[in-house]
Amino acid sequence: MNLTGGIVLFAVIWFLVFYIVLQIRPGSQAESGEVTPGTPASAPADAKILKKAKITTLVTIVLWSIIAGIILSGWITIYDLDWFGRLELHRARDELTRLPPRTPTRRISAPRGSAGGRCG
Numbered sequence: 001m002n003l004t005g006g007i008v009l010f011a012v013i014w015f016l017v018f019y020i021v022l023q024i025r026p027g028s029q030a031e032s033g034e035v036t037p038g039t040p041a042s043a044p045a046d047a048k049i050l051k052k053a054k055i056t057t058l059v060t061i062v063l064w065s066i067i068a069g070i071i072l073s074g075w076i077t078i079y080d081l082d083w084f085g086r087l088e089l090h091r092a093r094d095e096l097t098r099l100p101p102r103t104p105t106r107r108i109s110a111p112r113g114s115a116g117g118r119c120g
Helices: 003-024 049-074 088-097
Strands: none
Touching: 003 049
16 A cells, blocks of 8 residues: 555545544534524534544544554455456466566577668
8 A cells, every 4th residue: 555545545434434423412403492594403503523523533543553554464455355356367467476587588689780670
């Protein structure tokens, strides 16, 4: 996982957790007894967005650390999530690239002074 992947993973987790935390103890205007004209009675009276954003960030840091650790350790790879076998060609290519390098072969070149296969 590179830096961009880590940031995207953090953002996705943050928003998922934020949508969950928003639903915890919302406190509607009807419950508080003060309904602002032009808003429904079920609208939140005091959403406490800043407090919920701080809670979300703390929970996200913990979840992101666990998930990023699992990804970076290689405990779970993308091939483990390939339930339909669509990455088999990529897996074979990755396994081939892990093989030790072959010894270089001698290149055969055209003799000096020749056209080298070009028409003159």
